[in-house]
Amino acid sequence: MAAALRxxxxxxxxxxxxxxxxxxxxxxxxxxxxxxxxxxxxxxxxNTIILPPPHKFVAEIRDQSQFLMPQPGVxxxxxxxxxxxxxxxxxxxxxxxxxxxSLAAVLTGSLAFYLRLFRNLTFPTITMxxxxxxxxxxxxxxxxxxxxxxxxxxxVFVGIYFTLTLATLNSMNNVDQVYVNTAxxxxxxRRQIMWHVIFPAILPNLFVVLRMNFFAAWMGxxxxxxxxxxxxxxxxxxxxxxxxxMNLTFLGMAIIGLVGxxxxxxxxxxxxxxxxxxxxxxx
Amino acid sequence: xxxxxxxxxxxxxGVGTTREVAALENVSFSVRHGEFVVVIGPSGCGKSTLxxxxxxxxxxxxxxxxxxxxxxxGPDADRSLIFQQPxxxxxxxxxxxxxxxxxxxxxxxxxxxxxxxxxxRQVGLREFANKHPHELSGGMQQRAAIxxxxxxxxxxLLMDEPFAALDVQTRFHMxxxxxxxxxxxxxxxxxxxxxxxxxxYLADRVVIFTARPGRLLDSVDIDMPRPRNVISxxxxxxxxxxxxxxxxxxxxxxxxxxxxxxxxxxxx
Ligand SMILES: Nc1ncnc2c1ncn2[C@@H]1O[C@H](COP(=O)(O)OP(=O)(O)O)[C@@H](O)[C@H]1O
Ligand SMILES: [Mg+2]
Numbered sequence: 001m002a003a004a005l006r007x008x009x010x011x012x013x014x015x016x017x018x019x020x021x022x023x024x025x026x027x028x029x030x031x032x033x034x035x036x037x038x039x040x041x042x043x044x045x046x047n048t049i050i051l052p053p054p055h056k057f058v059a060e061i062r063d064q065s066q067f068l069m070p071q072p073g074v075x076x077x078x079x080x081x082x083x084x085x086x087x088x089x090x091x092x093x094x095x096x097x098x099x100x101x102s103l104a105a106v107l108t109g110s111l112a113f114y115l116r117l118f119r120n121l122t123f124p125t126i127t128m129x130x131x132x133x134x135x136x137x138x139x140x141x142x143x144x145x146x147x148x149x150x151x152x153x154x155x156v157f158v159g160i161y162f163t164l165t166l167a168t169l170n171s172m173n174n175v176d177q178v179y180v181n182t183a184x185x186x187x188x189x190r191r192q193i194m195w196h197v198i199f200p201a202i203l204p205n206l207f208v209v210l211r212m213n214f215f216a217a218w219m220g221x222x223x224x225x226x227x228x229x230x231x232x233x234x235x236x237x238x239x240x241x242x243x244x245x246m247n248l249t250f251l252g253m254a255i256i257g258l259v260g261x262x263x264x265x266x267x268x269x270x271x272x273x274x275x276x277x278x279x280x281x282x283x
Numbered sequence: 284x285x286x287x288x289x290x291x292x293x294x295x296x297g298v299g300t301t302r303e304v305a306a307l308e309n310v311s312f313s314v315r316h317g318e319f320v321v322v323i324g325p326s327g328c329g330k331s332t333l334x335x336x337x338x339x340x341x342x343x344x345x346x347x348x349x350x351x352x353x354x355x356x357g358p359d360a361d362r363s364l365i366f367q368q369p370x371x372x373x374x375x376x377x378x379x380x381x382x383x384x385x386x387x388x389x390x391x392x393x394x395x396x397x398x399x400x401x402x403x404r405q406v407g408l409r410e411f412a413n414k415h416p417h418e419l420s421g422g423m424q425q426r427a428a429i430x431x432x433x434x435x436x437x438x439x440l441l442m443d444e445p446f447a448a449l450d451v452q453t454r455f456h457m458x459x460x461x462x463x464x465x466x467x468x469x470x471x472x473x474x475x476x477x478x479x480x481x482x483x484y485l486a487d488r489v490v491i492f493t494a495r496p497g498r499l500l501d502s503v504d505i506d507m508p509r510p511r512n513v514i515s516x517x518x519x520x521x522x523x524x525x526x527x528x529x530x531x532x533x534x535x536x537x538x539x540x541x542x543x544x545x546x547x548x549x550x551x
Contacts, residue, residue: 181370189387
């Protein structure tokens with residue numbers, strides 16, 4: 001009993017130590033960059049108008065709040081709200097785009113899996129379109145959807161749709177036949193096989209593909225916000241440059257990095273949570 | 284009841300393609316109700332193919348197979364196939380794996396789990412109901428797969444080398460376990476193996492196949508009371524008989540394989 005109790009506590013203390021060490025390296029790594037930046041700025045070696053040192057653009061968050069709102073400069077609203085609306089605008093676009101793109105991709109992939117004619121007609125085109133970077137769709141998106149959410153969502157959508165459609169069909173073709181046969185032996189209809197076997201079996205793969213393409217989609221949204229769509233984190237960065245307010249640009253960049261990182265971590269956690277069995281089992 | 288009859292069954296895989304393979308040729312035999320039949324033969328002789336046909340997953344390219352007098356037209360929960368590879372769905376807990384067949388039939392969750400639990404207890408896995416397959420040993424996984432077949436009330440268990448991947452100890456354990464389940468159940472078992480000892484230990488009757496394309500070589504009734512003593516002279520005699528019958532076939536299979544490989548490398 002005592003031994004049984006000691007084991008987990010030792011494991012968790014080990015994990016805690018690992019966490020502290022890892023966090024230490026992060027702080028050190030970022031700290032060195034900030035330190036060099038601050039020192040060269042203090043010594044007057046760099047132009048602080050173009051490269052304002054971190055303490056400056058962080059300290060001025062309050063002054064920048066008006067620029068982070070959906071409609072820049074119209075009304076002053078509380079800081080937190082302002083920051084979060086800019087983040088929210090970008091986030092909403094990327095998440096809606098991912099959701100729609102994934103649903104459409106799984107639907108198309110499934111149809112192609114069952115209907116040979118459909119696959120033969122569509123897949124050459126999809127294969128050709130898949131390698132186009134999401135950002136390359138921006139001009140078309142803005143022409144088609146105007147300068148709003150629609151264009152940004154469309155960019156994410158195409159960024160994920162084609163690749164994920166290919167991945168869906170490919171994963172479906174590679175589902176271990178023993179699972180399909182087991183279900184058939186137990187009396188499953190085609191629809192039941194799809195729902196109870198094929199979908200759960202391919203989900204881990206789809207998640208991996210989704211995660212790999214997430215950054216391109218995220219960048220696609222930011223780029224769209226920079227060149228046309230007038231709100232969101234991408235627009236904030238460009239606005240800073242246009243107004244020669246580099247504090248704002250750097251603040252925007254810092255938030256973009258942080259949010260992108262957190263989103264990836266979030267997807268990773270979700271992947272572990274929902275698809276935990278994948279690491280342990282061969283599918 | 285429970286009678287499987289194969290008449291002149293032939294199976295050619297990949298008909299009309301360049302990779303045509305004749306797996307079974309002109310196979311005729313039958314399995315009586317409640318009988319424990321073990322099929323042995325060199326690897327690649329079409330044993331798995333035969334079980335696929337009996338289960339209804341695949342159709343023969345020639346001849347007929349009937350079950351209780353009716354031609355087999357597709358899979359049927361009455362005849363359950365248990366595979367050599369792990370076949371539990373890794374995303375389902377053990378109990379939900381066992382209950383899967385009932386779920387497909389629309390049995391409500393509570394009811395089907397009750398039913399599944401009954402069979403989990405029978406195979407000694409009740410405490411593992413909420414574990415997932417990767418937390419189970421190979422032997423436990425196969426027991427769960429058997430419980431899954433029993434849960435649907437299968438009358439015929441078609442088993443494709445179900446214990447081949449297990450270590451010797453576990454394998455022996457599983458064999459007695461299977462006999463325990465089968466004895467007095469009235470269920471029919473068609474069990475494929477390439478282990479001679481396993482065949483002699485389990486079977487009422489051993490059906491021996493030739494090397495590919497599989498044809499019926501012999502059918503031997505095992506006249507020994509159960510539980511069988513694997514070091515008795517009787518057992519030794521059956522073992523010797525099977526070894527002798529199979530030796531020439533295995534040699535032939537090897538030679539053909541080598542020949543095929545030689546031809547293959549020459550073409551490349
Ligand atoms: N699904 C399949 N498609 C094509 N060929 C197959 C298939 N299954 C088995 N075969 C071929 O049929 C032959 C017999 O295989 P199998 O029935 O698995 O033999 P065994 O189980 O006796 O080892 C082999 O040559 C194998 O390659
Ligand atoms: Mg086999």
